[in-house]
Amino acid sequence: MKFARVLFHVDMDAFFAAIEQRDRPEWRGKPVIVGAPPNRRGVVATASYEARRFGIKSAMPSVTAGRLCPHGIFVQPRGGVYGEESRRIMAILADYTPLVEQVSVDEAYLDVSACVREPDPLIAIPASRRLALELKQRIFRERGLTASIGVASNKFLSKVGSDFQKPDGLTLIPEQEKRAFLRPLPVRAIPGVGPVSAARLLEFSFQTIGDIQDSTPERLRAAVGSYAEALHALSCGNDDRELSFETERKSISSEHTFDVDTRDPQLIRATLLELVADVAETLQRKNLTASTLQVKVRYSDFTTLTRQTTLPDPVCGAAEIYRAIRHLLKKEKLLVGRIRLLGVGSSNLNAPSGQLRFFLENQPVK
Ligand SMILES: [Mg+2]
Structure with missing residues (x-):
């Protein structure tokens, strides 16, 4: 007997904002906006559902968000915490099937055909519903976060399904109903x-x-x-x-050792720009984006520090990478003393949307 292909698209609800609300119970039920503060340049990474009611969206300038929702709680992103949470959620998904494609920090496709063994074509899908509910409950029980899941026979439909009733949604699209559903x-x-x-x-x-x-x-x-x-x-x-x-490579990086240890800001800047351009070029050639960026600094005494940041939106452009790297270097105060080596790296690589990356849009698909 032939079994239907059954895919889940699992998408965490308002991921960064939900983590903040979980960790700060006094923020629950309130408009929480993760991103730049409203009086600074920068954008919203994620808004809680309460904030979305004010019209606040991801990638909106924080200044606009502040105007729409003056009493909103603006929170600086905690990249490390989100990255760790992402790993834990992906580990839960991997308990159900090894066939997991992680698409971003909070999104993945699962091929659960072998777990549910639904008849082909995908008609009634009772076993899939049970499994999806179990998975949602487990994520909530163990991580205190809600996910939305779409169930269908292909990637596109399952993604449309997970978007359909957010938050905490579960949408199943049987094969014979797909046209009418869409x-x-x-x-x-x-x-x-x-x-x-x-x-x-x-x-x-x-x-x-x-x-x-x-x-x-x-x-x-x-x-x-x-x-x-x-x-x-x-x-x-x-x-x-x-x-x-599996993306062919788990990370893409580039580094440079100076001929003579240096503290010259201009040389350091020019070198960083080159390293960033190198990484960006490789990412773009491989049609990948990175969610995590690293810097590495080795000083004249061979002390080596690496720091990383996980970004709200995956990047592949040199300008975005450079901005994030500069910010990291400054925040961590890494550019002190004489420097022997500089490195720039990217990881958490994903091939976004592929053919779905649309013609006029120049933005990552979320
Ligand atoms: Mg999400």
Whole structure:
């Protein structure tokens, strides 16, 4: 007997904000905004659901967030804590199946086909529902956090499912219902379609996923060019991407030993820029993003310090990496004394969205 392919997309709810609310009970039920303070340049990393009611979103400038919600509790991100929490959650997922593709700090796909053995095609999915509920309960019991899970036969549908009823959601999309399920959803429900792409689609009267299902290939091509075919397939709930379980390399780094130990700020800056450019170039060539960045500094007495930071959004651009590295060096006061070696590294690598990285959007898919 052939069993259906069953994938879970597990996505933690308002991850960073939920961790802060768990650790500070007096913040529960309140608008918590993790990110830069409202009087400084910088953006919101994650907002609690209470804060979202004020219209606050990830990547919004903190100044705007402060205006929308003057009584919001603004919290500096605690990257190390989030990274550790991420590892613990991924470890729970790995208890159920080794087939886990981690997509970001708080998101993963699981292939649970062998655990649930549902009939093919995926019709009623009772065993999958039981397993998903068990997994959600376990995460809540052991980590005090809620997750949303989407269950379906492919990556795209399971991701749409986990987004469908957040927070603490569970959405199952049986194979024979997938087209009807997708029909009424706005085009923005397609991962990778951001505001820019949605506006473009709207110009061509594509408002819902159903509009895309019904489109002729020509019309869709007029709107989105070479993405038409992929977009049409998704709109019908078809997606044959495999899970990828291992990025070829676990980290990408670059370092430089100075000919003569130095404390020259200009030389240090130029060297950092080169190292960052090197790392960014490798990431982009491999179509990877990094969620964690490291710096390494070796001093003339061979003392070596490394520090790392986990970012709210994965990065691959030189400018973003440079900013984060500078910030880390400054915060940890690493640039003191004579320096022998500098290194820049990136880890927690993911291949985001792949083909789903959409045409006009230049932002990571969350
Ligand atoms: Mg999440």
